[in-house]
Amino acid sequence: MILLGLGTWQVERLRWKEALLAQIDARTHAAPVGVDVLAAEFAKGRDIAYRPVSATGRFLNEGERYVLSTFEGSAGWNVYTPLLLPDDRLVFVNRGFVPYELRDPAKRRAGLTTGEVTVTGLAREAPEAKPGYFVPDNDLAKHNFFWRDLTGMAGGLSLGSGVSILPFFIDAGPGRAPGGWPVGGTTNVTLPNDHLQYAVTWYGLAAVLIVMTVLLVRRRFTRDASAGPADGSRA
Incomplete structure (x- = not known):
């Protein structure tokens, strides 16, 4: 949940940065x-x-x-x-x-x-x-x-x-x-905008963690099923 939250926050930051860049571009051409x-x-x-x-x-x-x-x-x-x-x-x-x-x-x-x-x-x-x-x-x-x-x-x-x-x-x-x-004319009117990259990174880490968790649970379930009843009794 934390990784997904960080990814969503970066998406929101991306929208904010894009709006700011658009504002600066419009302002410089006024x-x-x-x-x-x-x-x-x-x-x-x-x-x-x-x-x-x-x-x-x-x-x-x-x-x-x-x-x-x-x-x-x-x-x-x-x-x-x-x-x-x-x-x-x-x-x-x-x-x-x-x-x-x-x-x-x-x-x-x-x-x-x-x-x-x-x-x-x-x-x-x-x-x-x-x-x-x-x-x-x-x-x-x-x-x-x-x-x-x-x-x-x-x-x-x-x-x-x-x-x-x-x-x-x-x-x-x-x-x-x-x-x-x-x-x-040396003014730099661009701003760093790496939020999409960060969002992809956080979402990617979240996806990897979810897959690893699913595989771990599946492996444990398969191992427990193959072990049979805990007392070793058979039908």
């Missing part, structure tokens, strides 16, 4: 909204993850932060750059991937966009805590991050007293910066 709309929905406690959003402002390239990442089989960094909006709000934008050797912005000066820009991408919520025990601690002094810590990223920025930081990130959409780096 029209982008402005930062004001997104901030208002976040303030109401609504889920804003993967919502398309558009923001206009000026990149503070001196405030780049780097999150360990991979892209097309290569290891490197995602470049997170503060975008200062005209109303003195600031949002960190994941501009995309650079390989290890191009982490230094001096090696990709063409990609350090200046002046007013409009960024369109997907909203990502900031984790409240380190996602796991085995994830390394962020190196705040070197601005190297192993998980997206908004508070840590904001630390050390030279901002005016009236600047406020929006509580989410924007992952820039596909495209390359001038000079080729960073490469945008």
Whole structure:
């Protein structure tokens, strides 16, 4: 019964995951909204993850932060750059991937966009805590991050007293910066969905256990029948 229950639970989880994936897919293909709309929905406690959003402002390239990442089989960094909006709000934008050797912005000066820009991408919520025990601690002094810590990223920025930081990130959409780096559009919008495999495993174990139990009972019954009466008497 326990194995069957675990299998049924995985089937229910499968349905939930499929519905969530469908929701994310529909959300990522919606029209982008402005930062004001997104901030208002976040303030109401609504889920804003993967919502398309558009923001206009000026990149503070001196405030780049780097999150360990991979892209097309290569290891490197995602470049997170503060975008200062005209109303003195600031949002960190994941501009995309650079390989290890191009982490230094001096090696990709063409990609350090200046002046007013409009960024369109997907909203990502900031984790409240380190996602796991085995994830390394962020190196705040070197601005190297192993998980997206908004508070840590904001630390050390030279901002005016009236600047406020929006509580989410924007992952820039596909495209390359001038000079080729960073490469945008690196957001992974897929979620692991192994629940069908787990369900088959639990149901399979339950079936094997049932068969083994039937065979054991049958074997014992056959052995008892062939042994005859316990006192050895014959008709």
